[in-house]
Amino acid sequence: MLVVVPFADEVRPVAVADYRSTWTAEFAELSDRLQSALGQRAVVIDHVGSTSVPGLAAKDCIDAQVRVAALDEAELISLLSDVGFRCRPEEWNRTEVSAGVRCPKLVFAPPPGERATNVHLRLLGGPNARYALLFRDYLRARDDVRDAWGAFKQRLAARVTDLADYGQIKAPATDVxxxxxxxxxxESGWVVSGGGFDFGGTEH
Incomplete structure (x- = not known):
């Protein structure tokens, strides 16, 4: 589960908004900036998280996943810091467990004053990268699940506006x-595109 400790300029109550078609264009703009900053180090840049699912209610925060061939912390932090992105320092934003595997990662906040964003750098082929894509594609494929998940988040946010508490309550539901x-x-034969996965294939 993603746990974000916001920088001071990011602190705000949790709010889950109806889907906004502008999120796709905002991701595209962010992706271009990340590609420019990282160059060939960014093998694939994915729109992930709830804003990547058409029709899904979400917090107004764009999540981008950058799949990299090597997670060279010093180099990647330097490149993104040069364009204003701030590396989240918490230990849990440097590593996560997915499919029983401890996976390295880096998470960046946007430059101060910019729209809410999380940039996740994960290894190409890592199970944590797969997890983010599976979450997205499952909800894109199943309108009934998407609508139920969005309604759950909106009900929760209406009652719990503290980000940490919201995340703690949402975590077991995310596991389900x-x-x-x-x-x-x-059942569907879903596989991940973009290379680096043992099971290969095309994305559905």
């Missing part, structure tokens, strides 16, 4: 959601 996603992946 992703169990369903894994069943869907097995």
């Amino acid at each position: 959601l992703m169990a369903g996603a894994e069943r869907w992946a097995a």
Whole structure:
């Protein structure tokens, strides 16, 4: 589960908004900036998280996943810091467990004063990168699950506006959601595009 400790300029109550078609264009702009800053180090840049699912209610925060061939912390932090992005320093924003595997990562906040963004750098082929894509594609494929998940988040945000508390309550529900996603992946033959995954193939 993603746990973000906001910088001072990011602190605000949790609010889950109806889907906005502008999120796609805002991701595209962010992707261009990241590609320019990282060059060939950014092998694939994915729109992930709830704003990447058409029709899904979400916090107004764009999540971008950058898949890299090597997670060279010093180099990547320097390149993104040069264009204003701030590396989140918490230990849990440097590593996460996915499919029982401890996976390295880096998470960046936007430059101060910019729209809410999280930039996740993960290894190409890592199970944590797969997890983010499976979450997205499962909800894109299943309108019933998408609508139920959005309604749940809106009800929760209406009652719990503290980000840490919201995340703690949402975590076990996310586990249930992703169990369903894994069943869907097995039944549908879903696989990840972009290279680096043992099971290869095309994205659905």
